[in-house]
Amino acid sequence: MRKKIVAGNWKMNTTPSAGKQLAEEIASQLKDGFNADEVILCPPFTHLYQVGEEIKQNDKIFLGAQNIHTEDFGAYTGEVSAPMLKDLGVDYVIIGHSERRQYFGEDDLLLRAKVEKALEHGLKVIFCVGETEDEYNRNHSEHVVKRQVISALFTLEPEQFADVVIAYEPVWAIGTGRTATPEYAQKMHAFIRQLVVQRYGEETAQNTSILYGGSIKPNNAKDLFSQPDVDGGLVGGASLNANSFVEIVRQI
Ligand code: PGA
Secondary structure, X not given: OOOOEEEEEOOOOOOHHHXXXXXXXXXXXXXOOOOOOEEEEEOOHHHHHHHHHHHOOOOOEEEEEOOOOOOOOOOOOOOOOHHHHHHHOOOEEEEOOHHHHHHOOOOHHHHHHHHHHHHHOOOEEEEEEOOOHHHHHOOOHHHHHHHHHHHHHOOOOHHHHOOEEEEEOOHHHOOOOOOOOHHHHHHHHHHHHHHHHHHHOHHHHHXXXXXXXXXXXXXXXXXXXXXXXXXXXXXXXXXXXXXXXXXXXXXX
């Protein structure tokens, strides 16, 4: 059966010392256990080491990065690579987040290269897809998400694909407070799972975790997580407060 996962995407927020404290609070509140199979904290690069130290005693809390470069090493000033993160003890990397697509011009082809690089180095991938508001209004959601999933993921071998978690994040719901309805999320998740069935078969599709992201809060998480094809969430704003993040984790 597929894993239930709640991941916190801190984006470019908190300082290293505040991030260490946040991780410490989350780990302490979760130390007596939780129902999700995995909780993943994704702080900025500068916090990874310290956050890793705070969570290492809990074998159900994992460390995630928010980006990687497509090369291992070289003259790419300011970039961070998969082998560096792996060596630091990072387990997951978020790839294809809409903010990377929108503000940094990351396209399907580049994202495919990043996914392959992460998997090559033994990092698991949280791959984000989702339509913009304009695409949603024009009824293009399925078309867009299908293109994003196929172009970046479906060249992978089945054993590589096993290390991919998909996050469906409608761009119009990210940071807006306008959460997708549970019914709409379920419809899109079922659509994505069906794409996986067509490419990798029923068994793989049943084992693929598909997370919802976009304005998840403690008061809407339960309805989203109770949908049959919603296997957890990727939480932005509400992951920056230990109480609200832990409350969301407890809705699974
Ligand atoms: P949000 O962000 O929860 O603040 O909407 C989600 C995300 O971008 O992953």
